[in-house]
Amino acid sequence: MELKLLPILLFGACATGLALVMLFAGSLFGPKRQSAVKRMPYESGMDPIHDAHKKFDVRFHLVAIAFLIFDVELLFLYPWAVASRHPDGIDAAVRVAQASGAGISRGLIFAEAMVFIALLAVGLVYAWRKGVFQWR
Numbered sequence: 001m002e003l004k005l006l007p008i009l010l011f012g013a014c015a016t017g018l019a020l021v022m023l024f025a026g027s028l029f030g031p032k033r034q035s036a037v038k039r040m041p042y043e044s045g046m047d048p049i050h051d052a053h054k055k056f057d058v059r060f061h062l063v064a065i066a067f068l069i070f071d072v073e074l075l076f077l078y079p080w081a082v083a084s085r086h087p088d089g090i091d092a093a094v095r096v097a098q099a100s101g102a103g104i105s106r107g108l109i110f111a112e113a114m115v116f117i118a119l120l121a122v123g124l125v126y127a128w129r130k131g132v133f134q135w136r
Contacts, residue, residue, distance in 0.1 A: 063132060063133070066132055069123060070120065073116075076116065077113070080109075080113050
């Protein structure tokens with residue numbers, strides 16, 4: 001076996017061990033009392049006792065969409081943050097852009113990232129003002 005595979009095997013063994021420990025600890029120390037209310041299905045903030053075609057509030061979808069927007073924001077910011085921590089990360093991007101004829105500098109890249117964050121902040125303020133995050 002090569003030493004290159006050792007970290008992957010150790011990670012897999014640790015993950016499997018942790019999952020097994022959590023499984024056994026949960027069944028050993030977890031609550032044991034079951035009731036009809038605990039076994040009843042629950043979805044979208046409503047008890048499933050009424051008609052299956054009953055309409056439910058759209059706020060659940062709005063919260064989910066807001067979560068996805070800010071989750072995607074982190075996905076876009078992560079490579080920028082990693083590149084800015086690495087000494088050659090942003091400079092390499094600037095060199096590639098300048099080689100293609102675009103006049104890009106470090107300041108422009110930082111400004112673009114700040115505009116992106118500002119637009120998402122405006123979206124957050126808009127959703128907040130519309131009451132998307134209020135539980136009624």
